[in-house]
Amino acid sequence: MATGPLVRAVGVERTFGSGPTAVWALRGVSLEIEGGRLTALKGRSGSGKTTLLNILGGLDRPNAGAVYFDDRDITKLPEAELTRIRLRSIGYVFQSFGLMPLLSARENVELPLRMAGIPHKERRERSERWLAYVGLEKRMKHRPYELSGGEQQRTALARALAMQPRLILADEPTGELDTTTSAQVLDLLKRVTRETGVAICLTTHDPAIMEMVDVVYGLVDGRLAREEQ
Template structure:
């Protein structure tokens, strides 16, 4: 590894400083985050744990440029993203961040391939690359042989893997996933986590997920505990 390559890996991919988020105004306002700070290194698998209502989803949305903090800053690859225009934030999500939702959010009447290819169209990837990128993403999650199947013909774990394939097809640097195994049984959940671990190890991606699952926290590289809107513990 060259000095330049080592420097890129050692430099944080994401750095959040003093993130606060308040919804509403006046007496009816609710403060969800109260100064959360964390650092995400490249090529790592990171879990954010916490009880329901602790602010995990809000923090993920801010890290993924889906929302802006009321206070604090988020740096992604050295750029402070909170001050970017909406156009540049949308472009960042389309090109360098992959989002995975708990509900899978697949189009029911589209095949696995079509769901992934649809994501590539939204990301603005040139049509000439759609088949190559979609097939490669489905292969990485172990579903190349199932790419003609529609969601209702697949198990919950397979549907989640299609959602992962859609999130990685445009080759982002960062994957953000909110409770990716919450709707799965333990066996399927571990299959999904194996996919994440392989993406980090072999593809050099960075994955940040929220979870309640104690088993997941044993296999990730780093855990942040979120309590009452603050990072209370980390390992």
């Protein structure tokens, strides 16, 4: 296994459109994300956080520059190979949780496992283990509307963890949560990095979050500001 950072972005540029209406979303961004660490991308609305997160996770490709996942440049891989890496190694957690409304918490966690062809017994075992890990052992049969925002976000985290990824990308995971619940979710994210060795990279506007993460990268108009921690 590689010993360097799990993800390394080098000179990443991303523009949308062309000519006079082109938008420069990212200009020469280089950074590293390490296993066992909670990394934050912060910046104002429109600074390029989501664009960068999508490129780090192989959901989008840069116009220039490279992203190395485990020392392998993923920016030029064929789509099928990229999809395989995403499914096997990367989990996603979103601001609006992205849970299926008609499925219970356990069924939501099991869904990607089912799509990955994991056998029934192991699906059960993994979904129950990770829901218990995030403190929802008594909520497994509840549907999303019966869960609080924090519980829904923890369900989404359990769903990502059950796939045993090496990297979890979280776009504004506390954006719809109040201050106390945000702090609880962040504590949990940090504990997950420590206990499983997974790398977690999140985006946020919230200055209060900065003290709770290991590494902060600030984005201003698509450029990286000086690293703060």
